[in-house]
Each structure stands twice: as structure tokens, then as C-alpha cells.
Amino acid sequence: MAKKRERLDVIKDILKVIRDSRQIKPTRLLYASNLSPQMFKDYVDELLTKNFVKTEIDKNDKKTFSLTKKGNDFLDQYKIIENFIENFGL
Amino acid sequence: MDEYLWIIENKDLLKVFYGLLIGAICVVIVVRTDRLFKISLHQGIRYFRNAFFFYGIAFIARAFIGLAFFTGYKNLNFFYSLNFIFEFFIIMAGFFLLYSLLWKRIEDTADNYSSSLFNSKIAIFYAMALIIVLLDSIWQETRIFLFASQIIVFAVATIISFANYRADARQHKFLKFYLIAMILGLTAWILNSFAGAYYAWANSFITLNVLILDAIIFLLFLFGVISVTRAKQ
Numbered sequence: 001m002a003k004k005r006e007r008l009d010v011i012k013d014i015l016k017v018i019r020d021s022r023q024i025k026p027t028r029l030l031y032a033s034n035l036s037p038q039m040f041k042d043y044v045d046e047l048l049t050k051n052f053v054k055t056e057i058d059k060n061d062k063k064t065f066s067l068t069k070k071g072n073d074f075l076d077q078y079k080i081i082e083n084f085i086e087n088f089g090l
Numbered sequence: 091m092d093e094y095l096w097i098i099e100n101k102d103l104l105k106v107f108y109g110l111l112i113g114a115i116c117v118v119i120v121v122r123t124d125r126l127f128k129i130s131l132h133q134g135i136r137y138f139r140n141a142f143f144f145y146g147i148a149f150i151a152r153a154f155i156g157l158a159f160f161t162g163y164k165n166l167n168f169f170y171s172l173n174f175i176f177e178f179f180i181i182m183a184g185f186f187l188l189y190s191l192l193w194k195r196i197e198d199t200a201d202n203y204s205s206s207l208f209n210s211k212i213a214i215f216y217a218m219a220l221i222i223v224l225l226d227s228i229w230q231e232t233r234i235f236l237f238a239s240q241i242i243v244f245a246v247a248t249i250i251s252f253a254n255y256r257a258d259a260r261q262h263k264f265l266k267f268y269l270i271a272m273i274l275g276l277t278a279w280i281l282n283s284f285a286g287a288y289y290a291w292a293n294s295f296i297t298l299n300v301l302i303l304d305a306i307i308f309l310l311f312l313f314g315v316i317s318v319t320r321a322k323q
Contacts, residue, residue, distance in 0.1 A: 088190075
């Protein structure tokens, strides 16, 4: 059985999808995140509250998500955190 | 050998500086790892941070013990209190360090303690540390229970860190230094127990070497924490 993703991995995966797409619609992000709709909502709400992600309206009047500077910084920090955990066997 | 004699003669004063130096190293490690924990909320980082928080308290208490000896301050209650703080926190630090390696095998993913210092699992460590300190207060000459507990802790930590090293040493270079630190820690605790139980603390040469080993261990961790947390992708 595949190992359950940790909270930090899920956040990293969501942010990475948004960064790779630059702008992404909620339904596409839900699909890419591989989470249940309820869990997806919880994570996105958290990311919006923490100001890692912002919502925008595209030219077709559709809601999209994009990364803030704080979200970008987190992704950069994630490498350090991951490195730390693995280098110290935590 | 003059330097060696000078060190032996001034050992209490050196213990003050030594305790403060290790305390300062622990502060740097705690500050850096606390920043990582606040971003990640990773339990392993949390327990690792707690270990060095407690090591810091223990070594600062030890610095005050050295200061009491150096100044000739002879208040027994003060000495016993500091000794209790030193022993209790150094035991707890060892437990936290081991638990930072073991927590994934023990904690349920649903466990989400609001405090890593006070929760039902950590309460067992507090109880064990308290029992060890109380038992040692009965046989104060040797601190045999402290040494036995820490030899077991570092022996297990050495085995785990060896397994981590074998599994992933090529990708993550610090695993090798972590293993070295655990072996040195185990050696230091074994030497310490000899110095206490066999020589009744009369062998300053062993004590001095234990202090050097301890300093190397803390410097290794400081080096690891700084180099990994500073690394840019």
C-alpha cells in the first residue's frame, strides 16, 4: 500500500502544481492534488489564510489560484526542511 | 604536560566556560530548528529541537555547578538543586534525541499534540527521568542509573543511525556525521561511567577526554544544523 502523504508533502505538492501552472483553476488543482474534495478545501483554505496562495479572476471570468511570494518562499524552504529531515534521520 | 596540569588545576573555571559554550551551541541549534519546525510542523524536528533545548538547560546548570566550586560557594541545597536540574534535563535530552529518531514508528498520524513538552507519551519520559534522578540521589557516588540509561539510549540511537546511514548515506552526507556523533556519545557515556564507578571521579584524564568528546559531538551537530539549514537549493 502506498504510504500516506504527510501534511507537509501535501502542501508542497499543491504549491508546486500552482507554481508550475502559474495560474490554475480550482477543479484542475483538485484533480492534480489527488485529495478528496473536503480535504482539498481544508488545505486550500489554510493556504489562503496563510497567504501562500491568492485567488484571481482570469479573462474568462473564472476563478484561478496563483502563488504569492510567501508561497514561493515556502517552496524554496521546503527543500531545506526536507534536506534537514533526511540528513538527521528524523 | 604543563598545559594538562594547568587544565586540571583550573578545571572548575573551565567547566564554567565549557557549560556556557555548549549552552550557546544549543541556543543556535534550537533557534534554527525552531524556525524549521514553525514552517513545517514536523514532529521529528520538534523532538530534535526539544533535545537540544534540554541539553542547553543541563549544560548551563553544569556551568553554575562549576562556578559554585570555583568560588567555594558551599550551600548544599543550591548544589543539590543544580545537580538535580543537570541530571534531569540531560536524561530528558537523551530521551528526546532518541525519540526524534523513533517517533515515526511510535506515533499515530492522527496524534496531534498541541505541546511536544507536555503530552501523554512524553509524560512517560518525565516519569522515567524522575525515577532515575531519585535512584541516583540514593547512590550519589556513581550516578549509575544516569549512566545506564544514557548508555542504553545512545546504543539504540547508534543502531538506528547506522541503519539510516546504510540506507541513505550517498544522498545525505550528514548521516555519516550523525552516526559518528552517536558512537562518540556512547563512548563518552561509557568512559563517564568508568570514571565514576571505577575511579570515583579521581581520574581527571578520563573526565577531560569525556569533555572533549562531548564538545566534538555538539560541534558536529552545530556544523550539521548550520550547513543544512543554510543550504540553498
